[in-house]
Amino acid sequence: MRTNHLRSAMSAFLSAVDFDIRSAMKETFTRFEAKTALAIREVRDEGRQDRQRLETEIQLAEERGEVARQETENRMNENLERVRLATIQSIEQTAQKLKDRIRALDDDMMNKILGVAVAKAEIRQTKEFNEKMKVHEEANDASFAEVRAAAAAFKAEVEANEAKQTEEFNRKMEEHEAANEATFTEIREAAAAFKEEVEANESKQTDEFNQKMEEHEAANEATFTELREAAAAFKEEVAEGEKKQTEEMTQRIEEEAEKSSNAIAATNWELNNWRTESQVAQQKMEENFQDKMQNLEQKTSEELEKVREEGKEQKDETEKLIKDLDGVMAEQLKELKTELKNDFDLHREYTDNTRKTMEYETDEKIKAATVSLQEEMAHNKEENETQLGTLREDMNTLKEEVAAGSEEQGKTLQAKISQQAEKIAELADKAGKLTGELEFLKASRSLNSNIFSQLEQNKGEAGEVNEANASRLAAVEEKLKAVDEMFVSTVEKFEALAQQKVDDKGEEQDAKVAQLREDVDALRAEVDEKQKGQEGALQSKIQDQETQHAEMIAELRSDLNRVEEQYKTATGELSKTAEESRKAEAGLLEQLKELRERLSQQEGQLRDLAKANENAETRYVPKEALGAFETRLGDQEAQNIDQTQQIQMQRDIIEKAINAIQQRMNEKKSKGGDSGGSSSSASLGDVKERLDDLLLMSEWRGLAERGFDFEDRDNSGEISKGELSKTMEKLQAVGRSGIIADLFPGEDARSVDTKSVQEVIASFSKDGDASLSKGEFVLFATEYIRKTVMKIATRLAGAGKDLQPAVDGLIAAKKKLQG
Structure with a gap:
């Protein structure tokens, strides 16, 4: 009877305890579920905020990458501009060398013309000698x-x-x-x-x-x-x-x-x-x-x-030398233009291909990383959904078990709740880390486009991302600690309640609590290991990205070095070509020097023969031989004039090509420079360059030839000394106020400089005969205009006056002659 009473009392006590436990468990689970839902909402809100912040950072990084890419393109354009300017300078130097060679050919033809004049003088002396011999x-x-x-x-x-x-x-x-x-x-x-x-x-x-x-x-x-x-x-x-x-x-x-x-x-x-x-x-x-x-x-x-x-x-030999020289000049100019064009095209094509390859590789890598990350996120999302489904099933099962009620099931439920809380925290941590990785890869895309100048900035941004990830991990750890603390407090309450109500089951409860603590420690260790693994994976990914960046930078640097080597090679080839041109020019000058020495020796021999004839007065030249010699000399003079005209035509062609190249270079310079107009001052070099351009034109030669034809009224084919000054007056006064006077407004440049005329005549006539043929007159007029213009320009430059009007006048005169 007493036993039954105790049993009923114990049963009532256990029922009361079980009811209290169930009520406490239900209340605890309700509070835990509410706190868990609140924590999940907070984690989601923070994840959403982090995503927005990372998207903003990605946008800023992309903008910085675009700016860096623009700067890189600007630097590449500057390098290309420097290469183009160096090429243009080389072309200008080659053009100047061609002009110098043309002037050397002019000097050589001048010497030939002087030789013809000397031969004419000898013919006249021979005629006089024959007349004397006839009288004798x-x-x-x-x-x-x-x-x-x-x-x-x-x-x-x-x-x-x-x-x-x-x-x-x-x-x-x-x-x-x-x-x-x-x-x-x-x-x-x-x-x-x-x-x-x-x-x-x-x-x-x-x-x-x-x-x-x-x-x-x-x-x-x-x-x-x-x-x-x-x-x-x-x-x-x-x-x-x-x-x-x-x-x-x-x-x-x-x-x-x-x-x-x-x-x-x-x-x-x-x-x-x-x-x-x-x-x-x-x-x-x-x-x-x-x-x-x-x-x-x-x-x-x-x-x-x-x-x-x-x-x-x-x-x-002279004709062959001139032909060889013309051929060499034409071939060198053609080869130089072809090489420069090929080098420029290759360099531009190589640069475009390199830039496209880099952009394509970067885009492919970013696309691959994005696809991989999206696949991983989809997989993780599926796993998260699966785990959440499992968690819901477990929660339902737990609810059913709680409804069934048992002390052991309550403890198991507490353990499962702790496990599910750990899993939820783990999933939230993983979602945050995956979001960070996605944002990091998006930032890496913009950083890859700024490889040349933004390496340090990339490292800094990677450090910022690492710090952000570390801060996110710290926040997750804090939340885990809060969950742990809440769980610990719940466990402690449960332990206190169990200790108060179940004294006889204390050892079993202590064992279960210890097991529960071990499970919690295991869960903590597992969470720590996963966290460390994720951190290691993240660090390895960061290192892989940095390694890829370093490799791409090394490739770009090697490409840049290769381009520089190609540019140096091209520059060396240009220097070699220029050196070969100088050597060829030196050889030609030596040959011309030898020819001049031989001509001087022959002239000396002819003078010695003439002197011996004058002393002996016994030299007799048959009329037939003299006539044949005069005929051949006239033919040679005609051939020299034709050759001079051919050289002039070739020189005009070369000059037109050089002018076209210079015009294109000036257009490029005007496009690349300020559009404010031309300079307000000019130098003697500018005047000389424009004057040479004008006097090398075929239209100028035609103008001088028409002046010769107009003054040669007796159709003798020559102009005497007395006619030269008058001809220069008319030639100098062409146009409204004179071809020279137009260049120097406000200056007395209309009158003919008789001293310059006499000096030029003296250079053309060694024996005092001032009569000139048509070809000689063209050279005479050209030399007189050049000498007079440079003389006035030098005087004005010495007085500090501006020479820009002279340059503008020469440009206008050239356009006027071109029609």
Whole structure:
């Protein structure tokens, strides 16, 4: 009975305790569920706020990335602009070298023209020499005719008048000696080269003649003396004697007459012999003179032929040299343009491909990371939904178990509630971390576009993201701690209640509580391990991103170095090309120098020959050879003028190409620079450059040629010295106020500078002849305009005056000539 009472009392107590426990558990679970729902809402709100904040940060990072990308593109454009400017500078230097070569060709053609002028002077001297030789030959012919006439008259008089032979002989001999002396004097004057031989022959013949004359005179004197003595003796004998003496005297007279006849015959024979010897000697002298003249003519013809051949060879070499030079210049210019264009296209294509490749790779990586993150988030979302479904099922099961009621089920329910709370916290932590990873990857996309200049900023942003993640982890840990504290407080309350109401089950309850604490510790450890794993994964992802960034930066740097190496290589090739051009130019200059030296040597030889001809006055050039030489010289001059015109045409073509290149460069400069207009001042270099551009135009050459045709009224093909100043006045006064006066407003630049005209004439005429052909006149007018304009510009620059009006005037004149 008592036992039943105790049993009923215990049953009532247990029922009361069970009711209290169930009520407390229900109340605790209700409060826990409400707090859990509140915590979940808070976590979701914070996650939503974090997402909004991260989206804002992503937008800012994308804006910063866009700014950095723009800065990178600007720097790349600046690098391209520097490369383009360097290329333009190289082209300008090449154009200047081409202009220098063209000027060198002009100087060479000027020297050729001067050589033609010298050849003309030599032709004129040769003509004068031939005229003198013709007069001298006529004088010689007249002298020889006089000598022959005198000899014939002397012979006739000797044959006709033997009685008067002595007196006639002396008189004729004096005339003959005078004629011979005059003839020999003329021969000595005409043939200085044979002077010694002629003088020797003349001296020898004179000595022989004097000796014979002395012998003849002595014989005649002796004969006359004997005759006079015989006549005196005859008179004495006639006076003393008579017939005997007369007969003896007659006999003696006859004997003396016979002796005289014999002496006269001997004298005549000697005179005939001397006359024959004189004629033979004279004939030999004439033959020797003719032979020597023929030898001299042949030697002169051979020398002229050699000079012509050397001139032809020099002309061929010069033409070949000019053609080779033109070909080399054209090929070098073409190759240089092609190389520059190819290098610029390759560099631009390489830069575009590199930028597109980088953007494509970055976009692909970001897309892949985004897809991976989205897949991971979808998977995590599915897992979260699955876990939430499981959690709901467990909660329903727990509710059912609570409704069924049992002490052990209550404890198990508390444990499951703790586990579910841990899982909820874990899921919230994972959702926050995944959201952070997504935001980090979005930020990485904008950071990848700013690789060159934003590496440090990327690291800083990565640090900020890490700090944000750390702060989020700290917040989650704090919430977990709050849940833990709430759970601990609940457990402590449950333990206190169980200790108060179930003393006999204290050990079992303590064991269960210890087990529950172990489970809680295990859950905490699992949560810590997962948190550490997630932090490690996040750190590894950050390190992977940084590694990728470093690799991409290294690739970009290697690409940049490769581009720089290509640019250096291109610059080296340009320098090499320029060096080869300089070497070729130096070689051409050396060849031109050798040609000029050879021309100088030939001119010296020609001057020596002319000097020898003037001294000897025996050089004779046949009219046919002289005419052929003049014809060939005229042909050579025409060829030189044609060659000059061809060079001018080639130079115009090159100049037009250079002007087109410079115009394109100026347009690019004007596009890249300020649009405020041109500079308000100019230098002497600008004036010289614009002036050279004007004077190298074919239209300018046509203007000068029309001026020449207008002034050449007699159609002689030449303009004399007196016509040059007047022509310069008209050429200088072309237009409203004059081509030079327009360049320098307010200055006295209309009158012709006669001093400059004389200086330019002196440079074209070495022998004082100021007549110029059409080609020479074009060069003369060009040089005069250049000299006068630069002279006035130098004076104005020295006075500190602005030269911009002159530059503008030259540009306007060029446009006017171009039509």
